[in-house]
Amino acid sequence: MRIIDIHAHIYEKVAGITQGQPMSxxxxxxxxxxxxEVQFLPPSFEKSQSTAETLIAYMDWCGIEKALLMPNPYxxxxxxxxxxxxxxxPDRLRGVALVDILKGEQAARELSVIYDEGLLFGFKIEVNSTFQCAPQKRMTDSDLAPVWDCCNQYHQPVFIHLFKGCDIEDLAVLVKRYRNIRFVICHMGADACFYxxxxxxxxxxxxxxxxxxSNVFIDTSTVPVYYQEEYPFPTSIAIIEKAYKIVGPEKMMWASDYPGMLNHATMKQLINLVxxxxxxxxxxxxxxxxxxxxxxxxFDN
Ligand SMILES: [Zn+2]
Incomplete structure (x- = not known):
């Protein structure tokens, strides 16, 4: 069976922000x-980096044909x-773009340069990290509209990690407003739906x-973390099956959320969850x- 992972993270070095503090x-x-100092990945990630080479080796080992590289200000x-x-x-990986949406029009200009160049695509919002320095911000705030307009104009997908109930309200508005954007909801609704x-x-x-x-999709990853449960993940299975019953198979995509999910399961167990x-x-x-x-x-374009 063809397996494609739509949510994998690579970085030469963690250089993000969380809880208002820098990560390194x-x-x-x-x-x-x-x-x-916290244990962030399994100790076998010696340099605390997640390289493309290691990801490809995991993919080869576990029968994953292709993957989307997912950014996150985290x-x-x-x-x-x-x-x-x-x-x-080029035959295995596509990369999702990241700019600082808080920069509004300037962020939209940066994104359009990226899309014109054609090497990266799409856009990612992880509400908590994206708005780390502006916690009152809402995705629907008018000063962020140039970024949404840009994604819409270029027919680019946006991947969203929801945190709060109001993020769901914003999502409901955005999916109607921007019909050329395919919205992919990360981690089955994530913190906004479970913790x-x-x-x-x-x-x-x-x-x-x-x-x-028709422009909204959902990825199956990371649910075991929200319930702190061990393989074979009975609660997570019930949640994914419930989603299947309501949204149908065309709207769902498997993802690993590699490498952070290796703290909770092997890559094969993440595949076998579904x-x-x-x-x-x-x-x-x-x-x-x-x-x-x-x-x-x-990939078909
Ligand atoms: Zn992730």
Whole structure:
């Protein structure tokens, strides 16, 4: 079966921001957050970096044909490393672009240069990190509109990691306003829908937005983290099967959220979460979720 991973992270060095503090790679999988050092990756990531070469080796090892490189201000700004990776592995990797949306019109100009160049595509918002320095910001604020307009004009997809209930309200507005943008909701709705406990109403709202708008999709990754559960991830399976029942197989795409998810499972276990675990999804629909939808949306052009 063709497997495509639509959410994998690479970086030569963690250089991001979280909890208002800078993050920086040290060694043996650890990073500093301000003055504190934390175990961020398994210790086998000796330099606390996630290289394109290691990602490709994992993909070869586990039968993953292609992957989308996903940025996040949490890890830092790594467009140039993504460009290097997609040039080295043009048949395996595509890279999603990152600019600082808070810069408004200037960010839109930076993005249009990137899209004209044609090496990276799309855009990522991880609400918590993106608005780290402006926590009151909303995705629908008018000074950010030039970035949305740019993505819409260039028909670029936007990947969104939702954190709060109001992010879901904003999503509902944006998906109607920007019909040329394909919206991919990361991690099944992420923190806005689960964190240790289910926020069932929020999850159901996200699923109905996905079902009711032809330009909205959802990735299956990272749910085990929100429930702090071990393989074989029974709660996560139930959540993915519930989504399948409501949005259907054309709207869902498998993702690993590599390498952070290696703290919780092996890459094969992350594949098997959907491939073997979700017994209520028939094999022909699993083919769509595991790779065919992503091939069609991100690679057939
Ligand atoms: Zn991620």
């Amino acid at each position: 790679s040290t060694r043996l999988g650890r990073v500093t957050i301000g003055n504190q 890890y830092g700004y790594h467009n140039s490393y993504f460009i290097k990776a997609v040039k080295t592995y 240790q406990t289910a926020k069932t109403e929020n999850f159901e709202t996200v699923l109905s937005i996905t079902r009711d708008n 491939l073997n675990g979700c017994a209520k999804i028939p094999p022909n629909h699993k083919e769509l979720i595991m790779g065919k939808n992503a091939q069609h949306l991100f």
